[in-house]
Amino acid sequence: MPPICPYCSTTFDAVDKLKTHIIAEHGAEPLPRPEGLIDLMVNGERYELQVEPNVTLYTVIHDRLGLTGVKMFCDRGACGSCTVIMNGRPVLSCMTLAIECDSATIETAEGIAAAKHPLIETYVKHHCMQCGYCTPGFVVTAKALLDRNPNPTEEEIREALSGNLCRCGTYPQHPKAVAEAAKLLQGGEGGTR
């Protein structure tokens, strides 16, 4: 394969010619980012990751970063178990291509816990889990709700969480936990947001 200029993709028949070209044409310009390299800020940590174009955000977060709070349940954006907060909005990580997430800021349930958000303890207190598989997805969705609506009504909570499926049927417990977390946040207790 002939040498290719990493800046402008011009091809050369010798490496020396490429070197001369780069010094003359591009000088001290920083190298362009290779294709597939993305920057993610996940739970406050910065990651630089090389990803294939067909890899989902779920796979990157779960398999590569080892954050098991994202869960694969439905396989196709129907259940909310893989929800993360990206740039302030809840998104389904199984339906999001990682390569499209360059420069994104992402929060997972682990990050919400590390920030000592009161939702974690209110979820434990109100038994919002049975098998627990879908629970982190609910916590993330609830956190996104409280970020944009600090004092939601029960109806608003139910509507916000209606995209998250729970086969164990823990639904009636979640509004209590979210409402209590909202109250704790309003009272200035229970950690940071």
Add this chain to the structure above:
Amino acid sequence: MNKDDRERIIAPEHTLRADKYPLEDYSAIGRRGVRRKDGYEKATGYAVYTTDVQLPGQLMLRILTCPYPHARIKSMDTSKAAALPGVRALLRYDDPELPERADVSGHFGGGTEGHEPVLNRVGYWQGMPMAVAVAADTEDIANEALGLVEIDWEERPFNLDQEEALKPGAPLSNPESFPDGNFVIPAQQREAKVVWGNPDEGFKEADRIIEWRMRKDKENWVGPERPNGLFRWNGEYPEVWLKHQRPHLSKRQIARFFKIPVSQVTVHCLYQGGTFGGWSQMALNMQPNMIAGILSKRTGKPVKWQFTRREDFCGAGMDNARYQVKVGFKNDGVITAVAATSCFARKGFAHLGHFVENTRVHHLLQESNGAVLNIMPGSAFRCEQNMNALCLGAVLNRVAEALEMDPTEVALKNDGVEGRPMADLADLKRAHGFGGDRDSLKECIEVGKKAIEWGGKWHLPGTKRLPNGKLHGMGFTFTHEWSDSSGSGALGMRIERDDGSARILAQRCDNGCAAETAYCQIAADELGFRYEDVHYRQFEEAGFTTMTPDSSTNLTVNGYAIRNAARQLRQKILEIATTPRIPERPDMGYYPPFPDYKPEDLDIKDGVVYVKKDPSKRMTMAELVRPAFFMGKMDIGSTEPLFAWGWQNQQGAFMGTPGPRPIFVRQAHFVEVEVDPETGDIEVTKVVNANDVGKAVNPEGVEGQQYGGSVMGISRARAEDTIYCPATGVVLNGNLIDYKINTMLDCGPIDTIIIETGMGYGPYGSVGIGEDVATVLPSAYYAAVHNAIGAWVDMPTTPDRVLKALGRL
């Protein structure tokens, strides 16, 4: 072995009596607000499920699934697939290492279901994993390789409907295993026809007789964590991560399959992302694990497999069945005979069992005709009592309708045990160690009616239209509580020398709601410890069988095992507190902490050992156990380790078999609905669960099961059905967009009521609840819809069925 242990071995009826050892004071048991042991892990995402496990160098396994409902492979060319870069191993149905047939059922199943070709050349339902498996560097490569397999298929005629399949001339659904026809007897009964009493006599006694047909369709289990596993050969022996309800049985099965000693198989059992029975009992449950094992051995690499959600949807659902029911009854509501014939797609479960176990109806005829079909195997999905509960609820409510009676009255008139009225059973209750004065069903109905305002709201069917134009309905059903039947459990318990806390060492046992928390509550009260000082330590080896063989009977078996271990451990603590540790060396100054007392002089409360008559003489557990470790300056443990192991084996009433354990506890459920006559849409506006659980060890766990059971019960009764294309035999709604399960907006308020009569056979008079509500509630919903529109609608009550029943379609 003490006397109690011996008694438990030689006298299985030991557990037929009520709990003989209730505690005088409960502290952790029954207390609300104890912090769940698994709560933080699960809320934060740190809880690890089998699907989360990855090993370095692991390969991904994919198995071909049958694209047709019934087809045989004439020829198969896998050369292109094997040559694809990244493919590390390929296994074909004609591989010489594969046995002709093997038990890959995950349930030590008897008969054909338990012995199948590991990779079959014939597919018997669309989606059946078969013929060829590929292990590759990535899942994408494995999928691509499967796409390169060239197959010449011979499509065969197929059956999707049991009644059609049993007609003369119907094609054979499985000529290899059932060459004589499609008829099978139920999997869990020995005979197709079972008679109690004299049904002819019963019908003669009746003032009236009614008959009807009804059906129950095929809901899917939809376990959140898809079926998966990871298999790694450590040189000679395997290490396996199983998502499985019965990992201890699977471990034996793996040993048998690979012809290795069972003691050399290591099985890891982690948190289970939903089980509910489901896949755990289907015919090919262990198939992917065995294939992964073979290919792991061949490649020297870990092999992981995971079904897609669609594959999962095609693999296992609950039985579906049609019923012809005939009931005779007196004008006062007393039922004199029931005869019901089912026609089911295997596997086939009992349908009149609950009449035996908890009614006074003496004359019963249960006939079950099963058909082998070309649809996914039937599986017990929360749970096999579905048919029993459905038939009881339907009979009760049909009789009430015919007599224009309140169904709660009909229930009370027919409540009983094995043909005897409940009112006559006070002596039987006493004989089994219960007080005899409490009437569980009466109590459940009384509080349930009050909570749903039954008195003011119930009406005759089809007679109430609300101001919003909708039709109003109230439904009720009842049955007994179960989940206290046969099972076995074993576990260890030890005291940490550093801080005197207690640890339960047991296989991960997370089925149900807060199960491990409940076990810690029991251990705390039995030891005399604070709940906070008792921990459940997952003991990874699936040897301590804390998930009972069918996973239906956890608390009521394992609770005994916990108690058994805790009592032994408590006794050891008291003995150590009063015994010189090295009597031969008094010069070492090692005297007992309570030198002048005997074990019976001491007690333990809140983790403090003290003299009963002089509580000022006290020592915390931490103080008591530490000297055993730090004896002067010598760093030795001078006492035996504070360890005990406990176990429980028991038999129980089962599947309508008149058993030695008459069941006195009941549950009653109430549902209120509004039906839109224009659209056929049904809104559930209120649910009330009144469950007599005997004794609630973890009340929030009980409520969790009531909530969860109600949500799942309404979901399956209103919407859930696996739909096959009649022309192609392919599943049409095998995903969570087309197969609807309830969301948070689909369930109205649920009022949970716990009743504690202490009349269960589990520890402290408890019974289980995990299987109950989801299984029983659909009958109350079914009755509520009828009460609203005045016509019976088969479940799931989809809008088209409702509109048809209303004559609008």
